[in-house]
Amino acid sequence: MAQSSIIILCISVAAAFTVFLLLLLSTTDHRSHTTTNVARRGLENLPHAPAKRFSHVCGSDKAAGLAFCDRSLPYDVRAEDLVARMTLEEKTQQLGDNARGVTRLGLPPYEWWSEALHGVSNVGPGVFFDGVVPSATSFPTVIVTAASFNATLWKAIGQAVSTEARAMYNLGRAGLTFWSPTMNVARDPRWGRTMETPGEDPFVVGTYAATYVRGLQDVISECGEVEKSGKGSDSRPLKVAACCKHYAAYDMDHWHGKSRYRFDARVREQDMVETFVRPFEMCVKDGDVSSVMCSYNRVNGIPTCADPKLLNETIRGRWKLNGYIVSDCDAVKNIVEHHKYLNDTPEDAIAQTLKAGLNLDCGNYFPKYVGQAVHQGKVGANLIDASLKSLYVVLMRLGYFDGSPEYSHLGKQHICTPENTQLAAEAARQGIVLLRNDQHTLPLAAGKTKTLAVVGPHANATLAMIGNYAFDPNRPGFPCRYVSPVSGLSSYAKVRYSPGCAGVRCPDKTMIAHARKTARATDATVIVAGIDVSVETEGLDRNDLLLPGYQTELISQIARVSKGPVILVIMCAGGVDVSFAKNDPNIKAILWAGYPGEGGGTAIADVIFGRYNPGGRLPLTWYPANYVEKLPMTSMPLRPTGRFPGRTYKFYDGPSVYPFGFGLSYTSFLYNLTKPKNSIIDMKMKKNRVAAAGCHDVTYADGRSQKPRCPGALVKNLECKEKLKFEVAVKNVGDRDGSEAVLVYSRPPEGIAGAHSKQVIGFRRVFVRAGGSKKVKFAVNGCDGLGIVDEAAYKVLPSGTHTIVVGDSGGVTFPAQVAFH
Numbered sequence: 126m127a128q129s130s131i132i133i134l135c136i137s138v139a140a141a142f143t144v145f146l147l148l149l150l151s152t153t154d155h156r157s158h159t160t161t162n163v164a165r166r167g168l169e170n171l172p173h174a175p176a177k178r179f180s181h182v183c184g185s186d187k188a189a190g191l192a193f194c195d196r197s198l199p200y201d202v203r204a205e206d207l208v209a210r211m212t213l214e215e216k217t218q219q220l221g222d223n224a225r226g227v228t229r230l231g232l233p234p235y236e237w238w239s240e241a242l243h244g245v246s247n248v249g250p251g252v253f254f255d256g257v258v259p260s261a262t263s264f265p266t267v268i269v270t271a272a273s274f275n276a277t278l279w280k281a282i283g284q285a286v287s288t289e290a291r292a293m294y295n296l297g298r299a300g301l302t303f304w305s306p307t308m309n310v311a312r313d314p315r316w317g318r319t320m321e322t323p324g325e326d327p328f329v330v331g332t333y334a335a336t337y338v339r340g341l342q343d344v345i346s347e348c349g350e351v352e353k354s355g356k357g358s359d360s361r362p363l364k365v366a367a368c369c370k371h372y373a374a375y376d377m378d379h380w381h382g383k384s385r386y387r388f389d390a391r392v393r394e395q396d397m398v399e400t401f402v403r404p405f406e407m408c409v410k411d412g413d414v415s416s417v418m419c420s421y422n423r424v425n426g427i428p429t430c431a432d433p434k435l436l437n438e439t440i441r442g443r444w445k446l447n448g449y450i451v452s453d454c455d456a457v458k459n460i461v462e463h464h465k466y467l468n469d470t471p472e473d474a475i476a477q478t479l480k481a482g483l484n485l486d487c488g489n490y491f492p493k494y495v496g497q498a499v500h501q502g503k504v505g506a507n508l509i510d511a512s513l514k515s516l517y518v519v520l521m522r523l524g525y526f527d528g529s530p531e532y533s534h535l536g537k538q539h540i541c542t543p544e545n546t547q548l549a550a551e552a553a554r555q556g557i558v559l560l561r562n563d564q565h566t567l568p569l570a571a572g573k574t575k576t577l578a579v580v581g582p583h584a585n586a587t588l589a590m591i592g593n594y595a596f597d598p599n600r601p602g603f604p605c606r607y608v609s610p611v612s613g614l615s616s617y618a619k620v621r622y623s624p625g626c627a628g629v630r631c632p633d634k635t636m637i638a639h640a641r642k643t644a645r646a647t648d649a650t651v652i653v654a655g656i657d658v659s660v661e662t663e664g665l666d667r668n669d670l671l672l673p674g675y676q677t678e679l680i681s682q683i684a685r686v687s688k689g690p691v692i693l694v695i696m697c698a699g700g701v702d703v704s705f706a707k708n709d710p711n712i713k714a715i716l717w718a719g720y721p722g723e724g725g726g727t728a729i730a731d732v733i734f735g736r737y738n739p740g741g742r743l744p745l746t747w748y749p750a751n752y753v754e755k756l757p758m759t760s761m762p763l764r765p766t767g768r769f770p771g772r773t774y775k776f777y778d779g780p781s782v783y784p785f786g787f788g789l790s791y792t793s794f795l796y797n798l799t800k801p802k803n804s805i806i807d808m809k810m811k812k813n814r815v816a817a818a819g820c821h822d823v824t825y826a827d828g829r830s831q832k833p834r835c836p837g838a839l840v841k842n843l844e845c846k847e848k849l850k851f852e853v854a855v856k857n858v859g860d861r862d863g864s865e866a867v868l869v870y871s872r873p874p875e876g877i878a879g880a881h882s883k884q885v886i887g888f889r890r891v892f893v894r895a896g897g898s899k900k901v902k903f904a905v906n907g908c909d910g911l912g913i914v915d916e917a918a919y920k921v922l923p924s925g926t927h928t929i930v931v932g933d934s935g936g937v938t939f940p941a942q943v944a945f946h
Contacts, residue, residue, distance in 0.1 A: 181528040187231030188526075193517075196527060200360045203526075204517035207232070208510050213496055216509050219516070220484075220491035222454070223250070235520070237451070238487055241286050241303040241341065241365070242321060242594040243267055243722065244549075245293060247602035251300035254602030258298045258537060261289050262545040262723065263604035265553045266592035267306065267333070268698045269719035271323035272741040272788075273555035274866035275890040276336045282552060283340015285545045287365045290341075292535040294365075301523045303341065304368040304418060304451070304487075305594075308334040308404045311699070311745050312376045312772055313758050315667040320592045320698030320720055324744025325773040325785065326885045327400050331407030338367040338412035344531070359447040363415060363522045364532070369408035370418035371453055372440075373429055374401040377422075380666040380758045386463040389423040392761045394918035395879075397424075400763055400773075406444055415448035415519050419483065421456050428460045431474070436482030449515040452478070454487040476503035484512035541605035550608075550724030550731075555864070555890075557732050558717040558741040559789040566690045566713035568735025568791060569617075569649055576647040577618040580640040580683060582626040582676065583653040583696045585611045589629075592698070592720035593662045604723035610653045610694070613726030617734045621647055625683070629657050631674030640679065641686050649689035651733065652680055655696035657720075666758060670702045670750045677705055684711035694718055694729055700747030702782055717743070735791065740864035740890065742788035742933075746774050746781050764879055775881040786868050786933045792859025792895065796867070798937045799852045799900060804929075805942045806907045808922060809844045819843075819945070823923050824916070826878040833924050838945050840920035845908035849941055852902045853931050857893040864892045867901055868933060871910050871941070874925040879916055883930060886910035911943060 183194035192198065193207035208216065210230055218225040226234040239251030245261040247254055254260065264270065264282050273279075293299035307321035308330050323333035344352040344362040352362050374390040374397065377383065392401065408414045417440055419430040429435055430452045440446045460466050460474045467473070471490060475498040478486075485491070498504045520526060559567070583589060587607040588598060596602050611622050625640035627633075644650045654676050661667055671677070684691045684706075692714045693706050706712045716739070721728055731737040756769040763772045771777040774785035810819045823836040855865055869887040873880045887910070891899045905911075912922045927941045 182526040185231035200518045200521045204514045208513045217495040218492050221489050222487045237302050239300045239303045242305040245290050247600045260603050260605045263591045263595045264549045265722035266320040266720040268320050269556035271744040274888045279336045280340040283337045287341045289540045290365050291532045292539040302366045309376050314699045316376050317378050317661045317665040327403040328885050331404035334408040335412030338414045341367045366415040368416035369414050371420035374424050375420035377758050378664050385421045386459050396763050398918050399914035409444040418451050430456050431477040431481050433481040449484040451485040457486050457490040472498040479504050479508045484515050549722050550727045553721035553725050553728030554737045556741045557739050559739040561715040563713045571617045571734050574618050574648045577620050578644045578647040578650040579611050579620050580623045580625045581653040582629045585609045589657040590725040608724050608726035610726045610729050613730030625679045631676045634675050644683045644687040650687040650691045653694045702750040738791045738863035742786050742866045746785045747783040790863050792861040792863040794865045795856045796937045797854040799854050808945050824878045825876045837921045837923040840908045847907045849905045854900050856898040860895050862894045866890045870930040872928040880913050
């Protein structure tokens with residue numbers, strides 16, 4: 126009786142939490158907007174294969190009764206037994222993404238490569254859409270979701286995506302291993318894959334990755350707890366398996382004839398530790414991700430997939446990865462054919478990558494050449510066994526061998542649910558950034574704005590809104606719906622549409638006249654401009670930061686003749702220099718919508734007409750156009766060097782169009798530090814260290830000789846248990862309810878040579894009603910939040926007075942004093 130009561134209570138708690146989460150994420154009235162039929166066109170031509178539920182490996186007659194199906198044994202023992210039963214030839218055929226299986230053992234083929242960057246995608250051979258499952262929810266691109274600075278939202282999206290993925294797996298339309306998220310720091314504004322990333326701050330990138338991974342992977346009990354096996358983290362059950370990519374120092378695809386396939390990133394160790402590697406460490410340690418993907422490029426001469434320091438020593442040795450390491454697709458082949466590393470033969474490359482710690486080849490080089498490498502004596506079969514063991518333990522944690530009864534009920538009805546489509550629109554709302562709002566032009570009053578001109582190359586956007594790694598139009602599959610800006614805005618006013626340009630490249634001015642005529646005859650004008658995947662995407666970096674073709678002229682002409690106020694909406698990932706619009710008195714408001722996903726039109730309209738109060742903040746710096754003339758993409762240093770300026774808000778001190786963290790609201794917020802007014806953090810040395818021996822020198826830019834008795838300490842010598850705790854009251858002093866993304870930065874003691882100007886150490890998004898106040902608590906680890914990385918790549922905590930900055934403007938600051946004992 127008592128046990129039944131507990132079960133009922135757990136279910137009630139889970140149901141209540143679901144309702145609470147929906148209320149937390151959705152502060153607006155989700156009305157049904159007109160939806161275009163683009164997502165359904167051609168559906169009748171898709172094959173209607175029968176829905177088929179996969180039968181787990183150990184449910185087959187051939188596998189049942191064998192030791193690798195004995196559930197009483199630990200996963201590693203079971204995996205070892207399975208591998209021991211294979212011949213060398215059979216083993217080699219399991220080492221590519223398209224694993225062939227072993228029929229005699231009841232092991233079916235398995236495709237490892239599936240994608241779920243911002244929704245289950247038709248990119249990658251592990252997922253396919255047809256008449257049974259034609260669609261999946263397409264959330265905003267990662268750069269937009271990151272702009273919400275809402276970790277609760279990030280996790281909720283991961284959970285929604287993994288539920289749809291599990292449902293598709295049950296229907297035989299997907300695997301269980303998804304090579305997402307992309308978590309490279311957006312170092313250069315020209316990079317074509319910026320839309321896939323959470324921005325330019327390593328802490329934000331790492332936090333996003335770990336949170337999204339938890340959303341994808343964590344198996345949640347009825348009581349809302351993360352399921353644990355009790356046998357160690359390497360046997361913790363997984364909902365789906367995620368992958369943090371692309372490791373490491375990968376942020377250039379194709380620029381001025383330089384290709385990622387040949388690029389050698391010359392990186393200072395200081396930058397590796399501080400910027401390029403930190404997000405991956407957070408993904409492995411905090412997210413407990415089950416896979417890491419090595420990248421195409423070299424780092425300081427060595428291909429990342431063949432670097433034992435990066436793979437075995439770091440990912441497995443220091444970070445304790447519970448999973449496998451996979452190459453980017455054909456990256457092993459790339460070592461031979463493009464890098465021509467050490468004049469390797471295919472067998473040499475196989476041996477080097479396996480010895481470095483690579484377990485799986487996205488490609489066919491491993492299946493084709495591993496056997497020969499063994500026979501030539503270049504690599505031992507024990508490394509093959511170890512790789513396969515890592516792979517099969519992950520599949521066992523996923524229930525691929527034993528089944529996952531808790532997910533067996535998931536099916537087609539759990540894909541494209543109303544809750545998920547609402548969540549996609551809500552994510553877009555939360556990520557939209559208000560960049561300008563002169564004279565409080567926004568929000569428009571729906572009752573007064575009867576007619577609306579909607580112009581620009583993205584005014585009726587659909588496919589452009591979902592960015593890349595969503596739905597390739599050349600393959601079957603569509604988002605659950607598309608709501609274009611025209612469709613969304615039509616719910617508020619009578620829309621008159623004129624594109625003004627023939628696509629984002631806007632090659633001529635022939636369509637501008639019609640757009641001008643349209644803008645003259647309406648109460649207000651919304652211009653939706655920007656770029657798309659024809660300008661920035663994987664394999665395509667930008668050469669400049671300008672709007673293409675005649676878009677600038679289109680915008681300026683429309684602004685001059687428009688009868689009513691002009692609102693400019695920009696769709697892009699990397700920043701665009703819109704200084705001309707920022708300084709144009711005829712353009713009253715500017716919004717950044719990024720690539721807002723399938724419900725982007727709903728979100729844009731709700732923000733413009735005030736159903737939603739924007740609260741997003743830019744997750745990267747928008748540089749002026751001449752920034753790219755000052756340094757090539759191939760220059761890797763983050764700090765200013767010679768004639769090259771710094772990169773990212775941490776090291777760039779020049780002018781910006783809009784800075785990192787910028788974002789306006791329809792209301793105003795005031796911060797008040799409630800406790801403490803200042804803080805002293807007494808950091809303890811590890812027991813085997815005495816204070817004097819644990820001290821570490823800190824270099825100051827002015828060469829000062831008078832320094833504190835203990836200028837700093839190596840982080841590795843500190844216990845690092847102490848936390849900086851403080852509380853901030855966020856008061857809404859305006860007349861509209863709104864959400865505020867509270868960003869917290871730390872500044873190191875003044876004068877330290879080469880130190881960052883500031884760095885994000887925490888953030889929280891909080892909803893505050895008009896006239897109300899909310900208290901937000903922060904607890905920041907002293908080592909993580911106040912540490913620096915010095916020129917020798919040591920992680921150092923300087924002593925003295927650090928400064929904590931809450932908010933970008935109109936916030937509060939207070940000192941944090943660091944001492945050691």
